Amino acid sequence: MSHDPTHLARLRPTLTRSISPENFDGSPGGGGRATEGTGAEAGRDLGQGWKISPSVDVKAGETFTLAEIDTAGVITHIWVTTHPDNWRTLVLRAYWDGSEEPAVEVPYGDFFCHGWGVFAQVDSQMVAANPHGGFNSYWPMPFREGARLTLENTSDTDARVYYQVTYEIGGDHSEDAYFHAQWRRSNPLDEATPHVLLEGIEGQGQYVGTYIAWGVHSNGWWGEGEIKFYMDDDDPVSGFPTIAGTGTEDYFGGAWNFDIPGEGYTAFTTPYLGMPQVIRSDGLYVAQQRFGMYRWHVADPIRFAKGLPKVDIQALGWKSAGRYLPLRDDIASTAFFYLDRPAAARPAAPDYDAMEIQYHAGPGPLSPIGPARTEQA
Structure with a gap:
């Protein structure tokens, strides 16, 4: 979990895995096997292995499991991107070691230093935000038995999300504390x-x-x-x-x-x-x-x-x-x-109304910043 660059040369009894829409469970040799997904139409001339499943659609009002890990390890990096309209309508949660209560429960944008639905470059040690909405977390997140990361979509519009969760399995995390974030x-x-x-x-x-x-x-x-x-x-x-x-x-x-x-x-x-x-x-x-x-x-x-x-x-x-x-x-x-x-x-868990950015002018044209909630006729 050290950020000391000298640790890069040290041999360790751990293995790197990564979960993304191209390998939902992080299994060895499990990447690039999709034959259907959000990129299938674009890759129809190329076939399997050619960016067939680069993202997921988190349905309106539903919760999607980004990653589920059933062994000891530590999450070392999260990269994720979605449209700015979704930055204050998605809720990121993380659960450690089978807990029914989340340790992380934060609006997606706020977790990555973007609470206003408007992009700003962030060049920090723990969070990097790059054009245009490439969000990165380097907070070490250790666990002893397993981990689960989810995204809840509190809006009435589907959200397309691209993500990659990189983690190490193995190692001794018995003396590591659990990562928490509250909003x-x-x-x-x-x-x-x-x-x-x-x-x-x-x-x-x-x-x-x-x-x-x-x-x-x-x-x-x-x-x-x-x-x-x-x-x-x-x-x-x-x-x-x-x-x-x-x-x-x-x-x-x-x-x-x-x-x-x-x-x-x-x-x-x-x-x-x-x-x-x-x-x-x-x-x-x-x-x-x-x-x-x-x-x-x-x-x-x-x-x-x-x-x-x-x-x-x-x-x-x-x-x-x-x-x-x-x-x-x-x-x-x-x-x-x-x-x-x-x-x-x-x-209390963040909901749509609690997170809403009040930039709107009412039923007329919207300000160029801040997500809109569409009302059903």
Whole structure:
């Protein structure tokens, strides 16, 4: 699971496998055998082995199993792509070691740092997003008995999805923690109330990453708020955490409003932190600004022994006389962590209405950004 390049020369008792629509179970010699699939018509003159099954159609309202593995191993890479209209209508889930409860339950786009249905280049260690919507995850996802990854389509339109899940089988994962990711949205945020990223997590582990899709609902600066990690025996009611940040832009690695003088908000993407997305008002339907930010605690994981009672972040701007102004923004967060158990306390599952991006103008023409839900006559 190391990202140390020296491990590439080390011989190990493991084998690489890959699951895709060209090899649904990852079996040895099982790739390229399809005689029917989404590419069959294009390959009708070439036949078997010529991109006959490169993708799947996830039917409206249904859940598709991307990968099912029945032995110990670790997922090392996920590549996936689908139309941008589907980025906030699909829900990605992962289950470890036969658990009935998902450890990962996140809107597809948010998992890959794309909560707004609009593409932005992401050049980071753990997530890479490349033109136009080639999404990659390098989060190590170990399991001791088996794994299952699914995609739920919450819309009323079928979604065509191309994907590849690469993993290793074998090896000893008895001391590895399980990968988790949870999504929460506040829209709008309650008055003078922090947005909750995690709550009620029990067990030993480490918090390793945050992605936030932040929609501003007012004029002025919005990122003065602090992130707080209540760890182990900390009492969230007291308001006194073990780790308290100094500001939103500070936590995501920027400073002074992400503002290069004369240029305004400036997008950036680096191995462990960034604000790759700045969506400015278009003077019509996109009336307010939208931002996408990530912070990977890979070089500096936040380790806890008993649990994380709460992780939250404030939304603060400024009002007159140099006073803070609590804001009521649209904040959608994805929290990434490893835990000593395959299931944890989590919020209600994301559904279509909870995930919807409110860019629409009503029954008339749609804004060029954001998915549309078609209504049946």
